[in-house]
Amino acid sequence: MEIGNKIKALRKKNGLTQQQFAEKLYISFQSVSNWERHKGHPTTEMMLLIIEKFDLPLDFFIIPPTNSCEDNDEELILLSFLANMHSNREDKPSLKQLEKTSGIAIQKIKQYYPSYDDLFYAVINRIDKDVKIKVETSLSTNDNLISVFINDMAPMLYEKKEELHLLYTRPYIRNIWITFIKSKYLSLITRYNPKLAADILTTEYLIEMLTSFISVWMSQPEPEPLVDFQNRMKKYLSNL
Incomplete structure (x- = not known):
């Protein structure tokens, strides 16, 4: 559809x-x-806003491929996009670069992803999907947000540090990613934690603080080891 x-x-x-x-x-x-x-066509930000407003799964706007060949092509395009993000810090990958890296013609790339917003959305969905699912599971069984953040979420982020580093350091996608993270995890937290849901202002301050920690961590040329980050967070967040 x-x-x-x-x-x-x-x-x-x-x-x-x-x-x-x-x-x-x-x-x-x-x-x-x-x-x-x-x-x-809605922009990346608008697609993510619709997902948030109507509490939809993150992949709501992803159109499933009709065969395995299409599935492989789309994955190859996204991997090529990430590879070109790695080699060019300031400018978003051009279609010519994606064609050269993936071996897929520009016309076919446009069939899968008609605009850069489609590409941005697909990249965000690809990187965040597993993390979001696992964090949601943790929040459904543990109402201690700080514990979930330090013990459950941080290890999953560290596993994806190479990809997350790109999202936090590339100017053409950084703000889209941060806006998405704040809105999506605010929605999850208020869904599973009645206490925080009753105090939205406090929750928004908390989300702002936690996402800032992640942003600084993942923006470093080489993110500090997981255990060091966890210990740092335990020290900073011990009074919350």
């Missing part, structure tokens, strides 16, 4: 007009109309 069709189905499932759907996203109803008529 194409993105426009997914948005239309989501809107109707929630019994909303285009105007009501647009108001929830702080945009014009014309934008929603254009998406549904396939005359426009």
Whole structure:
């Protein structure tokens, strides 16, 4: 199902007009109309906002491949995107670079990912999906957020330190990633922790602090060892 069709189905499932759907996203109803008529495309930030507002799975907008060949092509394009992010700090990978690295023609790349927003969204989904699932499981059984952060989340982040380092240090995707992290984990925390859900301001301060710790950690040329980071966090967060 194409993105426009997914948005239309989501809107109707929630019994909303285009105007009501647009108001929830702080945009014009014309934008929603254009998406549904396939005359426009939501940005990465907008796709992530829709996911947050309607509590959708992170891969909601990912269109499943119809065969294994397509699946391999899409994975190869994303791996090529990450490889080019690694070699170029300031500029997002060009389609010519992706074509050269992946061996897949630009026209075919555009079939899978019509815009850079699609690529950004797919990269974020690929990197965060496993972490999000495991953190959600931890939060559902442990209401101590600091414990989850130090003992469960930090090890999973460290396993993905090479990819996360790219997201935190490349200017063309850094802000999109940080905005996503803050909104998504705020949603998870308030879902599973009634105490924090009742005090949103405190929770937002806490999220800001924890995401800042991660940002500094993963922005280093070589993130400090996991045990050192965990000990540092235990020291800083011991009074919370």
